[in-house]
Amino acid sequence: MAGMRNIIKKIVEDTYKELVKDGVLPDGEIGSGHLISVPKMEKHGDYASNFGLVMAASLKMPPRKLAEIMKNALSNNPDFQTIEVAGPGFLNFFFSNEFWQKRLLKIKKEGEAFGQGSEGAGKKVLVEFVSANPTGPLHVGHGRGAAVGDSLCRILKAAGFQVDSEYYINDVGNQMNTLGRSVYLRYQEYFGKEVEFPDECYKGEYIKEIAKEIAERHGDRFLHKDMEECLDFFTREAVDRIFAGIREDLDIFRVHFDNWFSEKTLHDSGYVEETISMLMDKGVIYEKDGALWFKTSEFGDEKDRVVKRSNGVLTYFAADIAYHRNKLERGYDMLVDIWGADHHGYVPRVKAAIEALGHDPKRLSVLLVQLVNLIEGGKLKAMSTRAGEFVTLRQVLDDVGVDATRFIFLTRKCDSHLDFDLDIARKQSQENPVYYVQYAHARLCSVFATARERGVEILPHSKIDLTLLKDPEEIRLMKFLVRFPEVVTASAVNLEPHRVSYFLTELAGMLHKYYTKHRFIGDDPELTQARLLLADVTRTVLKNGLTLLGVDAPEKM
RNA sequence: CCGCCCAUAGCUCAACUGGAUAGAGCAACGGACUUCUAAUCCGUAGGUUGGAGGUUCGAGUCCUCCUGGGCGGGCCA
The missing domain is CATH 3.30.1360.70 (Arginyl tRNA synthetase N-terminal domain)
Known part of the structure; x- marks a missing residue:
């Protein structure tokens, strides 16, 4: 429609x-x-x-x-x-009123499909998000990116796009060695060895836990081995465990990926080297001080960037160029990358790479998600990743729940900082807007439960006199419901999931207002039928909208 | 020093890409449950949209400058 x-x-x-x-x-x-x-x-x-x-x-x-x-x-x-x-x-x-009344029937007919549009018909989109390094559990900031990315996928699909979601795994590089080393050292410590724990190593408790598990399973057989000898083993063990944890957290958070893309495979297959060669053929790579540089400045970046260091090792950027080339070669018309805002300086060089490879840089949209401040007791909670002192996504989910967490993340524009107040999020009360919307849905469900109890038979549309819905609140509600598909489309096109949650909050408000003033089930059977149709349609839209946010639409609260 | 983002009611945030009288929720105050759920509703109060210019029929939104906050500027990722 x-x-x-x-x-x-x-x-x-x-x-x-x-x-x-x-x-x-x-x-x-x-x-x-x-x-x-x-x-x-x-x-x-x-x-x-x-x-x-x-x-x-x-x-x-x-x-x-x-x-x-x-x-x-x-x-x-x-x-x-x-x-x-x-x-x-x-x-x-x-x-005219009749116009809106007819629209109500259309919505009823579309049901679960109401809200879907054709704006993105024929367009393939790849949304890449989270992509956290497997060096530790997800924290709250990752959670925001996860909620936005996942919801955006749902919204884009509703707008008619063909969407795939992807998690890019940075399983190559120094950080992997650092991770393995951290676990190795904790393993040594576990057996009472005194070790010097370097500052650049990961100090979180989870490292100790991984070391302990390895010790319990494999005993002390690595105790007297050199680190070089068993670093790969420790790294792999750590990555596997951390990844299992990340996937579990995401699963709980109702965030699902179509693809898990490993950086390592790009290197192993020679794809990165090949991509650099392509750029060399295009004359945008030069050598200086023994390193290979990419002339990104010719494509709007501030300065040129190294793709291969003088020691022969490819940079992270080189892999990322290859990765984006790979995405485009997979036939996506549009790429959406969701990054933490601290990576904003990275945007011009990736766009430069896309352009140099002969593609339109506009095909990539980068959504920069600003950082999350955790507030508790009115005070900012310190977050230090290196020191291992941070609140994990999992802790927040266990504490305040998936629905409240997702809703808070999705009720803000991405590009503004977010104050996540744990005290408010925890409260299952009016202070927490997610319940306002869910309650509207639950109330409508209970209307139908009552209708069933009282033996009110729901008539087919053809027997319902919609012209009875002429109260200003009813007309207003119908007008608003009609706007839903446009909100979804606008939300998709602008890559702004928060539009959906604001729409739902407003819709819930209209419903609550109506509910207080009027009764769905009354003495007049014809009016009751008409109003139940309105209730039904409103319930559908609330549910469809909440589904786009990945938030439950409970029938009872 | 340079670049990007943010600044809107006491607090947390909107404002449909430049539209008409800037809106919600919370907090404050005053009301409404014999009824399909009061996790709700109604009312009152709360603003020079950080500041100063500019662009035009029209600016919270665009351009310049300033103030304040966040983040970047490695042959790290």
Whole structure:
């Protein structure tokens, strides 16, 4: 179902073209500035067009006069109850009650599919997120990226895109050695050996636990071996365990990946080397001081970057170039990378790489997710990764629950810092907005439970008199429900999941208000039938929306 | 020094990519349960959108400068 705004936009623009053809209005190009919006105030209509304002200059006419001419021509359309010219030259459209009532039936028919759109039809998208190094458990910051990425995948799918989600595993490099070394040392310590624990090693408790498990399983057979000899073993053990933990955490968090992509495979297959060769052939690689440099500055980056160090080792960036080449070669039209905001300096060089490889850098969108401040007792909780002092995602999930955590992460724009107040998140009360939405859903479910108990038979649509739904609150609710698919589409196109959660909060508010003022099940059987349909549709939209956020829609609370 | 992000009610955040009188929730105060769930609703109060200019029919949103906060600027990842 095409969004209302697109429908109206087309009607307005077609009408203009008719008027041009008839010689009523001068010809002019309709720019991208023409927008259909939902006015903030009800008296400004259900939808508004800024056509008069946008076209006034090029057509050399006063905006209000232009709007007036448009209004007269548009009034032929029976769907519009009234059209007003208002303010500096807006066209305000008011639809009839019957129009909204009919829409309600359409939503009912679409059911679970309501909200889905075709904006992304035929487009393949790869969303890469979390991609945390397997050197420790996920922390709260990763959780934010996970929630945003997972929800975005759901939303993009709903908007018609073909979506794959992917976790890029950085299983190569110094950090892997550091990890293995850390476990090795803790293993030595476990058997009472005194060791010097270097500052760059991972100091978290989980390292000790891994060392302990290895000791319990393998005894002291590595105790007298050189680190060089058994480093691979310790590294592999550590990575496997940490990864198992990460996957478990993500599973609990309802975050699922289609692919787990290992950096190591890019190196092992020679794909990274091959990619660098390709760039060399294109003449964008040069040698300096014994290292290979990529001329990213020619593609808008601040300065050139090393892809191969003078010691012959490829950089992380080299692998990342190869990785993005690989993504594009897999046939994705659009790439979405979700990174922590501390990696923002990395964006220009990856875009440079994509361009140098002959692709449009606009195919990559990088979502920079800002950091999360954990607040408890009104105070900021210190987070030091190296020192191993940080609150893990798992701890937060065990503490406040998946729904509340996801909702908090998804009720904010990505590019602003997030204060995660544990005290508020913990509260199962009105302070916590997730329950506000869930409660609306649960309330509606209990309406139907009551209807069943009282033996109210739900009639087929054809026998329901929808014109009985004419109360202002009912009309308002119907209008709002109709907007859902547009919200989903806008959320997908702009890569902003928070739009869905704000929509749901507002919808829940309307429902609660209605619930307090009116009764779904009343003495009038016909009105009851009509209202139950409204309840049913509202429940569906709430559930569809919550599903996009990965939040449960409970039937009871 | 340079670059990116942020700054909106006491607090946490919105504002549909430039629209009309900037909105919610929490906190504060005052009300509403004999009813399908009061995890709710109604009302009151709360603002020079950090500051100063500029762009135009119109700016929280765009451009410049300033202030304050966050993060980057390795042949680390």
